[in-house]
Each structure stands twice: as structure tokens, then as C-alpha cells.
Amino acid sequence: MTILTTLRLRLEPQDHAHLDGLNALNSDPEVMRYISGRPETREETRAIIERVKARWADVGYSWWTFFERDSGAIVGAGCVQNLRREASPHPDPEAPMELGWRLRRDRWGRGYASEAAFAMGDWAFDTFGPAELLAVCEPANTASSGVMKRLGMRDLGLQRWYGQEMATFGIGAAEWREQAAARRV
Numbered sequence: 001m002t003i004l005t006t007l008r009l010r011l012e013p014q015d016h017a018h019l020d021g022l023n024a025l026n027s028d029p030e031v032m033r034y035i036s037g038r039p040e041t042r043e044e045t046r047a048i049i050e051r052v053k054a055r056w057a058d059v060g061y062s063w064w065t066f067f068e069r070d071s072g073a074i075v076g077a078g079c080v081q082n083l084r085r086e087a088s089p090h091p092d093p094e095a096p097m098e099l100g101w102r103l104r105r106d107r108w109g110r111g112y113a114s115e116a117a118f119a120m121g122d123w124a125f126d127t128f129g130p131a132e133l134l135a136v137c138e139p140a141n142t143a144s145s146g147v148m149k150r151l152g153m154r155d156l157g158l159q160r161w162y163g164q165e166m167a168t169f170g171i172g173a174a175e176w177r178e179q180a181a182a183r184r185v
């Protein structure tokens, strides 16, 4: 279970101690608009945290909670996980790895999602050595595809993931390393 630290955020593997903050995030209909389309109940958030904890224990990657370092507040969540072709809760370990993110509405427009995603991507490439990392979103979710573009990902067009046509972006290990090196200068 790996904690990642960026300039403004601390990414902690999700835990039951984060229930209030994560449920506040996932019960905002605007945040969930292009995810499940409906707010999450407290019980659902609790069950998801349980599954996420099991994934961390089983495979060593899953969802983090984003804490704002200045305030200590929970401001978002993000993941490294395997994509799924269908809308099933069971990940397919053979499927490509994806990066995912969501932020509290009052923290949009500050660069937090990209900042966290750079750290999650660096960690995923360094730790697991995948050939590529993908990210997917509903085609209308231009805020999310904006993050993908900021990460230097290429537009791979519409592909079927999670049982629906998703805008799909990706980046190979070599390209990621090049732009990671440029980020550090």
C-alpha cells in the first residue's frame, strides 16, 4: 500500500477512515454525472472501500483518496486499475491498466487531477512496467479528456469499455518517461 505525495496533495490508499470525505465526493450528482449517473449512498461507499482494500491487498494497486496537504481535507480520488470490458465489479487482470480521477466540485480548475495523475502514472510505470497506460471517459466528459490530453495521452478514438463506447486515450512507457523527464526540468 503506497502513499504518494505531490506538491499540493497526499494520495493515501482508500480506507474506512476516509468514508465521510469519500461519500461527500461520491454523493455529489455533478461529480457522478459521467460515472454512474447517480449519487452514491453511504452504504455503497462503504462497500466500495471494502473492495478497494481487498484489491490493494491482492494486486498492490487500486484507488487512493486525495488529501489537500494545506487543509488536510479530502478533495478527490484516483486510481490505477485494470480496465473492464463490461460493467462488472470484477477487474480483469489481463486488461490494460488505466488511470482514473475525480475531484470535489469546489476543487475543479486548480490542476489537482493532473498533478495526482502524473504521480499515479509515474508510480504505475516504475512499479509495474506496463507497456502503456490508458484512460477512458464518456465522450461528453471533456473535463476528463482534458486531463488525458494534459498527461500527453494520445486519442485512441471510441472503444468499448465498461459495457459502453468510451473516449479512450493512451500513452506508452517511453513517451511517458520522456514527458516525465521534461516535467522535472
Ligand SMILES: CC(C)(COP(=O)(O)OP(=O)(O)OC[C@H]1O[C@@H](n2cnc3c(N)ncnc32)[C@H](O)[C@@H]1OP(=O)(O)O)[C@@H](O)C(=O)NCCC(=O)NCCS
Pocket: 030, 031, 032, 034, 035, 101, 102, 103, 104, 107, 108, 109, 110, 111, 112, 113, 114, 115, 136, 137, 138, 141, 143, 144, 146, 147, 150
Ligand atoms: C475530471 C475532473 C477531475 C477534471 O478536473 P479539472 O480540475 O478540470 O482538471 P485538472 O485538475 O487537471 O485541472 C486543470 C484545470 O485547472 C487549471 N489550473 C489552475 N491552476 C493550475 C495549476 N496550478 N496547474 C495546472 N492547472 C491549473 C487549468 O488551466 C485547467 O483549467 P481549464 O480546463 O479551464 O483550462 C473534474 O472535472 C471532475 O472531478 N469531474 C467529475 C468526475 C469525473 O467525471 N471524473 C472522470 C471520470 S472518467
